[in-house]
Amino acid sequence: MTTQAEHPASSAAAPADPAGLLPAAEPVAFLDDDGSPAPEHRRGRYREPDLALLREAYSRMVVGRRFDAQATALTKQGRLAVYPSSRGQEACQVGSVLALRPTDWLFPTYRDTMALVTRDIDAVEALTLLRGNWHCGYDPHATRTAPQCTPLATHLPHAAGLAYAARRKGEDTVVMALVGDGGTSEGDFHEALNFAAIFAAPVVFLVQNNQYAISVPLSDQTAAASLADKGIGYGVPGVRVDGNDPVAVLAVLTDAVETARSGAGPVLVEADTYRVEPHTNADDDTRYREHDEVETWKHRDPVDRLDAYLRANDALSDDDVSAAGARAETLVDDLRTRMAGDPDADPRELFAHVFAEPTSQLREQAGWLAAELGET
Known part of the structure; x- marks a missing residue:
């Protein structure tokens, strides 16, 4: 016999109107491309994060970008087997971590090494998988961070299962599961959403829609109006956010985490962003996208946008920028030194x-x- 405890979602409050599950026509945005305030209606119901959190996000993005550049250089030097850059996706990488508590879990993909560093995982340990000398360089249980997943979306059922198990144990743990746009074409993505919705698992699915699944553009992956629309088929609310707007990303993800933690079930967030660098060091991106497209997205740079916004609010000084840069250089100096030798495998x-x-x-x-x- 099936008990209420086995199917906790039967008591969860679902929106009476299915339209309440659909994302707004425009992605949530707090900042325009130049960092000035976006029109008020673009913010929707979301609260602006406080300036202290935004200052922390800025510093973390500066460090993350410098780490990403150094990891790319290490690949060219033969110190890494492969490195999938997340340059351009800093707001998503940093925002996904800052929205969590230390006791929450993060389920990353192979492109989310910047998120691992943001979670204060040792940079060398974060790169161990991509160096090719161990299955995972860090302790998943101690860091509350699952191993990076290379097969598309296969970690999402695991994320939903862990979230459900934590709920059954009476914990208030939330799981943040990261996936790319290509992963939404995999069956694991749909199975995870279905399971999480049925059992009201406290998991936030963050789709970093960087417009390409390697060389396949989004238009060739789906006929849906947006990837966030895919949640309605499972009873999961979907939200679209400007993934290059750090203020909006933090606002939406913080709200999604609070929703999941409250017992209301999973949330699907689609962040519209862009992969500035090639898919990996083995990719020639000039074969499938135009230079002008890349340059257009560079003008929507998340670090520059937050820099402009914080300065306009007297919340960022030249000294703050220098301090963030120094923090970044300290990290990469240590990384270079420790990656100089061959691994003992x-x-x-x-x-x-x-x-x-x-x-x-x-x-x-x-x-x-x-x-x-x-x-x-």
């Missing part, structure tokens, strides 16, 4: 922590490696 560790009990195939492959190493 044991190839036998490929088979560690894959399954609690190794499968016959893994045992066979481990045997092949042992033979190659002259151990048999």
Whole structure:
């Protein structure tokens, strides 16, 4: 027999009008492209974050951008196997973390290394997966951060499941699950939304719509009016936000986290942003997008917009900018030093922590490696 506890969503208050699940026609925005205040109606019902939080977001974005540039350079130097840059997506990377409590969980993708650094995970540990010398460089339980997920959207059911388990245990934990626009075309995305909605799991799904799934433009991925519209089919409210507006991103994500924590169930947020750099160091983005398109989005730069807004409100000085830059340089100086040597990797560790009990195939492959190493 199914009990009420097994299906807690049956008591959750859902909007009586399905239209209440749909996002507004325009993305939520607090700032215009130049950092000046956007028209009042673009803000919707959302509260503006306080200036202290915005100052912290600015500093974190400066550090994140410098880290991203250094990681790209390390890839070119052969110190990383691959690095997917998140330049241009700083507002999403930083905002997603600052909207959470330390006890909340973050489920990142392979492009969200900047978010890991924002969560104060050691920069070298954050890059360990992309260096190729271990499954995950940090302790997921200690950091409340799941391993970065490379297969598209496969981490989303895990995020929904963890959120549901926390709710069953009586915790007030919220999960922030990051995914790209390409991930919304995967079945795991839809299964996760469906599960989270049925069980009122406290999870925020943040879609960083950077306009391309590698080389596939959004127009070739979906016929939906927006990716946020996809929530209505599962009873999940959808919100669109200007993903290059740090004020709006923080406002929307903070509200979404509060909604999920209150027991109202999941929220789907689509952040319209842009991937300025190629997909990875192995990608030639000139084959599928025009230079003018990239330049247009550079004029919507999230760091510059927040800089202009804070200065206009006497909340950012030249000394503050210098301090943020110095903080960034300290981080990357340490990163360069510690990444200079070759990693001490044991190839036998490929088979560690894959399954609690190794499968016959893994045992066979481990045997092949042992033979190659002259151990048999």
